[in-house]
Amino acid sequence: MADLPENYQPPLRPTWDEYFMMMAKLVATRSTCLVFPVGAVIVKDRQMLATGYNGSPSGSIHCTTQGYCYPGLSTCDASSVLPSRAVHAEANAIAQAAKHGICCNGGSIYVTLEPCISCLKLIISTGIKEVFYETVFNSGDKAMVRDLYINDGLVTLKQIHLCEAITQKGASFLLNPTSVFGMVKGGN
Secondary structure, three states: OOOOOOOOOOOOOOOHHHHHHHHHHHHHOOOOOOOOOOEEEEEEOOEEEEEEEOEOOOOOOOHHHHOOOEOOEOOHHHOOOOOOOOEOHHHHHHHHHHHOOOOOOOOEEEEEEOOOHHHHHHHHHHOOOEEEEEEOOOOHHHHHHHHHHHHOOOOEEEEOOOOHHHHHHHHHHHHOOOOOOOOOOOOO
């Protein structure tokens, strides 16, 4: 390896956790939910196995397409009686893996919103051992149930905070061409 200049600073790279959380955030852009756009990425051995975002079931009209969840109800959270029409991002990611014969046992999942208790139970039953999330969701009794699963050693949860420098770099890469400097002049 050549000697590096004294003032050399290696390029800023996201950690693996930041990388997969940014991927989950990108997946969330496909959400068809009017209230909570959520994205999920299932990972094993630093490889993405499946992704999922929340929205109405496959084949059903999207809430974002019709502009409401139920007739006369702009969003699902506007009713205390009707259930959400959305399949949660975690469930969709697990369903995608299952549909394609991909085993998630021993993997991890990165989610933009902490899994609800139903999704957490599904995650545990799938054999996923680690949950990384960005935004807290569970509180009160739901947090108590979540903590029981953690204390039983069934799953670990860790909140991920993306640093500003990494998110700025990611935004820059999304907004600008990333591979122009390596191109040969006049090449394709």
